[in-house]
Amino acid sequence: MKLLTNAELASLLDKDIFHKISSAADSLNLECYVVGGYVRDLFLERPSNDIDVVVVGSGIQLADALKKELGRKAKLSVFRNFGTAQVKYRDLEVEFVGARKESYTHDSRKPVVEDGTLEDDQNRRDFTINALAVCLNGPRFGELVDPFDGIADMEDGIIRTPLDPDITFSDDPLRMLRCIRFATQLNFFIEEETFDALERNADRIGIISGERIAEELDKIMMTKTPSKGFVDLQRCGLLQRILPELAAMDMVETRQGRAHKNNFYHTLEVLDNVCKHSDNLWLRWAALMHDIGKPKTKRWDQKIGWTFHNHNYIGAKMVPEIFRRLKLPLDSKMKYVQKLVNLHMRPIVIADDVVTDSAVRRLLNDAGDDIDDLMMLCEADITSKNEVRKRHFLENFRIVRSKLHDLKEKDYKRLLQPCIDGTEIMEMFNLKPSREVGELKKVLKDAVLDNKVPNEREPLMQLLMEKAREMGLCQDKA
Known part of the structure; x- marks a missing residue:
C-alpha cells in the first residue's frame, strides 16, 4: 500500500477522462466524486478500469453531458429505474449515480432509495475501504474524503463496515460474502466485531439468489489462496448454508484409536495447490469438489479402518445438483468438473503400483483432452506428510506422464x-x-x-x- 497526499491523488487522476468529467460537472454546477474500488485500488497500487462516480444531484444528467463531451466513440446507457447511467469509452467504463440514502425491508435486499448527500452515500457503503471518495470538481480536484478511516484500515489490513455491521449485513446479506471475498482477495483480516456479525446474520443469506452467491464464490475461487475465504465461510456459518456438502467434510472421527484426516482442510490444500499452477476456474471447482462424496461413503472396517470406497463416483453424481442449486452452468463446464471428480482416483491408483501400459492407455481413453488437467489435479491431491510415500507417488506420476506423452505423440484418438x-x-x-x-x-x-x-x-x-x-x-x- 502507498499513502497518497491530495496532490498525489490529483496527479494520479490527471487523465483525460477525469478532466472531462470535472469540466462537465463544473459546467452543470454539480458536485461529483470518484468513489469506491477505483479509489481503494489507487492506494493499493492495483490497476482498475471500472470507475464509479457519485454525483450530488443527477448522475444521469452528468453522464449525458460527458457523452456529448466525448463524442461518437462513447456509448451511453441509462437505467432510469435505478437512477444510474454508464458511459463506455475505449477500455473504460464509468458508472454514474446520484448520491443517495437507503432503507431496507427484512425480506429483500432491494432498498428504498432517496436523494442524499455525499455523507449519506458514504454511510451506505459496505466497507470502510470502499467508502473513500476523491473530489473531481475543479477547485477541489484530488481532495480525499475519508469519514470512516478507510485509509487506516487499509494500512492495518482490516475489513470493517462503516456503520453497525448487523444492520449492514441484515440490510443486504450479499455483503457478507463480499466481506469474505475482499478479505481473501486483499489478504486482509475481518475485524472482530464485523466477523461476529457475520455469524449472527448467516441465516439471512437465504434471501440471496444462487447466481449472486456463485458470482462471489467464483471470485473467491480465483484468488491466489482461496482456502482463506473458505475457512472464513466455514467459521462464520455461511458455508453450511450455501455449500453444506463441503461444510460436512470438516470433521474427524476416531474409532479404536484410528482417525481419518480432516477432508475439509485436505480439500482446501488441494485447491491451493491447483491454484499455484492453473487459473482455470473450472479446474479449481473440480479441486473443491473432488472429495465431496466422502461423507456419504465413509465406513468403518475392522481390519483396515476408515474407508471411502467409490467416493469419486458418488461425488460425481452430486456435482449436477450443487451446480443447479448455485445456478452454475449445467453445460460442458459442469460435465468437465463431474468428469474430473469421477476420474481423480485413477492416476493415484495407477501410481500406487507398477505403471502398466494398459492402465495408462485406459486412463487416456477415458480422460481424453482433459488428461493434463486431471494429472494436475491428482498431483495436487498428494498432500501426504510421509515424504517417502510422497516421493514414490510423484516418481510414478512422472512415469505416467512420460507414457501419456508417448501415446499423444502417436495420435492416441486414432490409436485407441x-x-x-x-x-x-x-x-x-x-x-x-x-x-x-x-x-x-x-x-x-x-x-x-x-x-x-x-x-x-x-x-x-x-x-x-x-x-x-x-x-x-x-x-x-x-
Missing part, C-alpha cells in the same frame, strides 16, 4: 479407437442397437486398450468373429 465401429457391427450381423452390439464393441475396445491386438482391421475382425460365434450370432460362418 477400434477401427471397426458399432455401425459396421450392426450391418455385419443384422442387429439393431442392443446389448449384443455393446458387448461386441467392448471386446474390441478392451483388446485395443490392453494392447492385446494391434488396432488393425484383420486381427480385430478375427477377434470379432470369435466372439460373435461364442454368442451364437454366426453359427453358419466358419
Whole structure:
C-alpha cells in the first residue's frame, strides 16, 4: 500500500477522462466524486478500469453531458429505474449515480432509495475501504474524503463496515460474502466485531439468489489462496448454508484409536495447490469438489479402518445438483468438473503400483483432452506428510506422464479407437442397437486398450468373429 497526499491523488487522476468529467460537472454546477474500488485500488497500487462516480444531484444528467463531451466513440446507457447511467469509452467504463440514502425491508435486499448527500452515500457503503471518495470538481480536484478511516484500515489490513455491521449485513446479506471475498482477495483480516456479525446474520443469506452467491464464490475461487475465504465461510456459518456438502467434510472421527484426516482442510490444500499452477476456474471447482462424496461413503472396517470406497463416483453424481442449486452452468463446464471428480482416483491408483501400459492407455481413453488437467489435479491431491510415500507417488506420476506423452505423440484418438465401429457391427450381423452390439464393441475396445491386438482391421475382425460365434450370432460362418 502507498499513502497518497491530495496532490498525489490529483496527479494520479490527471487523465483525460477525469478532466472531462470535472469540466462537465463544473459546467452543470454539480458536485461529483470518484468513489469506491477505483479509489481503494489507487492506494493499493492495483490497476482498475471500472470507475464509479457519485454525483450530488443527477448522475444521469452528468453522464449525458460527458457523452456529448466525448463524442461518437462513447456509448451511453441509462437505467432510469435505478437512477444510474454508464458511459463506455475505449477500455473504460464509468458508472454514474446520484448520491443517495437507503432503507431496507427484512425480506429483500432491494432498498428504498432517496436523494442524499455525499455523507449519506458514504454511510451506505459496505466497507470502510470502499467508502473513500476523491473530489473531481475543479477547485477541489484530488481532495480525499475519508469519514470512516478507510485509509487506516487499509494500512492495518482490516475489513470493517462503516456503520453497525448487523444492520449492514441484515440490510443486504450479499455483503457478507463480499466481506469474505475482499478479505481473501486483499489478504486482509475481518475485524472482530464485523466477523461476529457475520455469524449472527448467516441465516439471512437465504434471501440471496444462487447466481449472486456463485458470482462471489467464483471470485473467491480465483484468488491466489482461496482456502482463506473458505475457512472464513466455514467459521462464520455461511458455508453450511450455501455449500453444506463441503461444510460436512470438516470433521474427524476416531474409532479404536484410528482417525481419518480432516477432508475439509485436505480439500482446501488441494485447491491451493491447483491454484499455484492453473487459473482455470473450472479446474479449481473440480479441486473443491473432488472429495465431496466422502461423507456419504465413509465406513468403518475392522481390519483396515476408515474407508471411502467409490467416493469419486458418488461425488460425481452430486456435482449436477450443487451446480443447479448455485445456478452454475449445467453445460460442458459442469460435465468437465463431474468428469474430473469421477476420474481423480485413477492416476493415484495407477501410481500406487507398477505403471502398466494398459492402465495408462485406459486412463487416456477415458480422460481424453482433459488428461493434463486431471494429472494436475491428482498431483495436487498428494498432500501426504510421509515424504517417502510422497516421493514414490510423484516418481510414478512422472512415469505416467512420460507414457501419456508417448501415446499423444502417436495420435492416441486414432490409436485407441477400434477401427471397426458399432455401425459396421450392426450391418455385419443384422442387429439393431442392443446389448449384443455393446458387448461386441467392448471386446474390441478392451483388446485395443490392453494392447492385446494391434488396432488393425484383420486381427480385430478375427477377434470379432470369435466372439460373435461364442454368442451364437454366426453359427453358419466358419
